[in-house]
Amino acid sequence: MNDVKDWLAGEVAAWITSERDKFRPQGAKIDQDDLTILSKYFTPDVLNRAAMVRGVDLTDPPFYPQLIDRGFKSLPPFSKMYAVTFNDTIAISRQADTLDVSAWLGLLVHELAHVEQFRRLGVQEFARIYVASYLRELEYSRIILENHASSVEIAFLASEQPFSASDHLDTLMSGLSKHY
Ligand SMILES: [Zn+2]
Numbered sequence: 149m150n151d152v153k154d155w156l157a158g159e160v161a162a163w164i165t166s167e168r169d170k171f172r173p174q175g176a177k178i179d180q181d182d183l184t185i186l187s188k189y190f191t192p193d194v195l196n197r198a199a200m201v202r203g204v205d206l207t208d209p210p211f212y213p214q215l216i217d218r219g220f221k222s223l224p225p226f227s228k229m230y231a232v233t234f235n236d237t238i239a240i241s242r243q244a245d246t247l248d249v250s251a252w253l254g255l256l257v258h259e260l261a262h263v264e265q266f267r268r269l270g271v272q273e274f275a276r277i278y279v280a281s282y283l284r285e286l287e288y289s290r291i292i293l294e295n296h297a298s299s300v301e302i303a304f305l306a307s308e309q310p311f312s313a314s315d316h317l318d319t320l321m322s323g324l325s326k327h328y
Contacts, residue, residue, distance in 0.1 A: 159211040161275035168234035175199025175237050188310035190260050198263045200238040224288040233262035257304040261297035280328040296320045
């Protein structure tokens with residue numbers, strides 16, 4: 149399994165970087181109305197580094213066929229995703245245009261949590277933990293970094309009062325690298 153882990157972590161890191169560099173030139177700041185709300189949860193450091201690109205056709209990563217050849221099943225189809233965050237750049241699919249305001253903000257919170265994870269871990273370590281967790285769980289929603297981003301999103305949707313997403317992630321991420 150270790151050879152798969154190292155190979156896949158390298159592929160994922162390279163893919164994140166190439167997608168980031170592809171999308172970044174078209175990146176726009178988050179809309180001011182959204183920013184007003186999100187700034188009650190995220191630090192300026194995260195909000196300033198984040199850029200988003202809307203109306204993207206999200207496609208499966210180039211290494212999917214090799215994973216399927218190796219017998220991996222239930223790989224999440226990227227065409228069904230609302231958004232994918234590549235380091236500091238959030239690629240958002242056309243489907244996200246159908247979300248209501250609350251679901252849209254929830255989506256941005258989830259993706260900004262990923263921006264914060266990337267900021268703390270760097271691309272290589274993000275990819276290493278993401279892949280190690282996927283290979284352990286073999287289920288997308290149980291990947292630890294997805295789980296943490298969803299936890300921030302759920303807390304946001306449930307909260308009446310603003311809270312620090314950074315503190316929330318601090319608690320979740322403590323000792324994370326050691327576990328993977
Ligand atoms: Zn996610």
